[in-house]
Every structure is written in structure tokens, then in C-alpha cells.
Amino acid sequence: MTRGSNMVAMVIFAIAAALFVFAAFINKGGELAFHPMAQFEVKPLFGAEHLAWYTPSNATLWMGLSILAVVVILVVATSKRAIVPSRMQSIAELAYGFIYKMVEDVAGKDGVKYFPYIMTLFMFIVTANFLGLLPMSYTTTSQIAVTAILAMAVFLTVTILGFYLNGFGFLNIFWIRQAPLILRPILALIEVISYFVRPVSHSIRLAGNMMAGHAVIKVFAAFAAITLIAPVSIAAISAIYALEVLVSFIQAYVFAILTCVYLKDALHPHH
């Protein structure tokens, strides 16, 4: 029941958003305007001319809103510490249990002490992804700069941790003992390459997913200015929006679970 009404609400919301976009284009004098990538621009917030590293920008604003969302979901919602949880507290507990169990299952019992780091990554990505679905918003996780830093942080942490905990035994992850001796050098080469490709795929997967969906929605929104195509366009926006809701969660989950998998390599390099 609730899922159905949520779906209806979402479709209505999407149609409203599309009409808003449509009206905006009409005001421009009816000319078709494509700016699917304009939403990804980083701009200073308070009309500053130059974007220095410390200038508050739209990235600052939406990252700040991510922090706010995390605080509301995990801190404010649990402030009553109820034995029988409210709905909001249930969400916080579900998120906690979900990531905790994932870390425990994938990285093992000794991976649990890295749970706060993985929870930080997951909560930042999931809130940023969902905030990015608001109309007129800016999606911080659609930026290569952001996802690359996240992925490099994971990559460097895992590599340093691996050598710190296992010494050169960490190199065992490249030397597959189950394989025949002849194949091992070839597999080792492949493993080394795949190990260094990890941060690239890790970051581009997230940024690419977020960027593609948002850009496609924008393109369809621009087509909505043409009266004949408008219904198709609006239906397409609704459909893609629903898909994006799914993608927002799945990408955050994928990022977190891959982090756990990499962490497992550092903790247990012997296959």
C-alpha cells in the first residue's frame, strides 16, 4: 500500500518538476535549450569572482546538507534511545545493522573496528546521492574529484594497512597458490594490474552512475519544451527518476561493500 502511494507521489512529483522545467523554458521565449551538464558546475556561493580552495561553493552547501542529513538520521532520530523504536530511529538502526553486518560478513570479525570509517563513507555517499535527486540540487558524488578522493583514500588505507599488518606477506594477494605454478606469474601480473585499477573503477563507477542519470533527466527535461514530445518526455523523466532512486542506494552500497572486500585483502592476504 505505502509503496504504491509512494510511487504515485513520486510520479506526481516528477510531473510537477517536469512542468516547472517546461515553464522555465517557455519563459525563455520557446527556444530549445540544452544544458544537461550545467548542473555539475562548481560555483562560488556568495558571488565571489574567483573559486579558491577555501571559497564556500555549491559543493560546500550540498556537502553541508549531507552532514545535516546524517545528523538528522543518525543522531536526532536516536535521541530518545527508545527500546521500542520510532520510524526514524528504525531507519538509523537499520542503517547501522546493515553496514555493521556487511563489514562483519565481508571483512571478518577483525574488520569490525574499521566499521566507523566504512559507515562514514556509506552515509556520506548515500545522503549525497539522495540529496542530488532533489530538483535544482547539486550532486557532490557526481564529481570525479570527490569520488577519486574517496577511492584513493580507500586504496591508500588498504595498501598501507596491508603492509603494516602483514609486512611483505601482503604481497600474497598477488600470488595465487591454488593455481598451477606455471600460471602463477601470469596471474600475478593480472592481479597487480587489477589491484591498481581498483581505485579507478571504484571512483568512476560512482561518479559515472550519478552523472549519467542526472544528465539524461536534464536532456529529457529539455525535450519537454516541445509540446508534441512533452508527454513522452515527462513519462521518461518519471521512469528514470525511479531508476535513479534505486541507483542512488545501490551505488552507495556497492562502494561500501567493495571497500569491505578490499579491507578483507589487507586483513587476510592469504586467499
Next chain:
Amino acid sequence: MATDTHEVVEAVATSSHNAPGAEAAPGMPQLDFTTFPNQIFWLVVTLVVIYLVLSRVALPRIGSILAERQGTITNDIAAAEDLKAKALEAEDVYNKALADARSAALDIAAQARAEIQGDLNDAIAKADAEIAAKAAEGEKAIAEIRASALQAVQEVANDTASEIVTVLGGKSDAKSVASAVSARMKG
């Protein structure tokens, strides 16, 4: 279609040119490296803030809530099992009391039966004794009657014999007649 694409590229190019420091961006704002320091700085700030919020407040709190709930559930289950054990115990006590009462009832019944049997035996014995006494009395009376009858018969026989002796002309000697009669009667 080609013109559309051209338009898109052009539009993106114009919009990029409007953005500050976007000269290097080849259509994708994500690849505008002048924005990287800004994004990276604010990302690091954000991650540190979220990490501090999670590790200092949120995660310990949620962990303690979950542990507390687990504890409450465990306690409730333990209490329930305790109560169940008590109920079983009470049932055992009840059953034992029931069995005791039943055996006591059986004892009382057996005792009563034994008492009644004793009374009955006494009464029978008494009745038997009375009957035996009565029978002895009767036998005694019969013996007396028989003895007196024999005596009467002997007297009648003595008288008759002495009369017959007298009639036949003899002298009736009472003593010899009586001995003769008793000898006859015995024989």
C-alpha cells in the same frame, strides 16, 4: 540529429565559458581541474565532520540502544522461562498433593473396612457363642428329659414286674426286682 548534437556541445561550451575558471573544461565540468582544490578541501572537511559525529555520538549511541534492547529481550525471555518453571513446579506440587490425598483416602477406606470387619467378626463370634450356649442348654434339657423318661420307664417296669411276681404267687422282693429290671434294660 547531427545539428542537435552540435547544439548540445555548443550550449555546454557556452555555459562552461560562463562559469568561473572554466577555460580548461572540455564540456564536462567534472574535468575542470580548477575546481578540484575547492571540492577536495570541502570533501575532507565533510568526511572529518561526519566521521566525528558518527564515532563520537551516533554509532556508540545506536550500538548501546541495540545492546540494551538485546539485553531487555534476553531478560524478558529469562523471566518468562523462570515463570514457566515456577508454573511447572506448582503443577507438580498440586499433583503430589492430589496423589497424597488419594492415597490417604484409600488408607482411610481400608482402615474403615478393617474396623468394620473386626466389629463384624466380634459380632459373629458373640452370636456363635450365644448359639453354642443355647444349643448346650437345649442338649442338657433333652438329656434331663431323656433321663427322667428312663427313670419313669424303670419305675413303671419295677412296679409292673413286682405286680406280675405277686400275681404269680411269688414274694416280690423290691431290691432283686429292681436289679433284674435294670439288667434287662441294659441288655
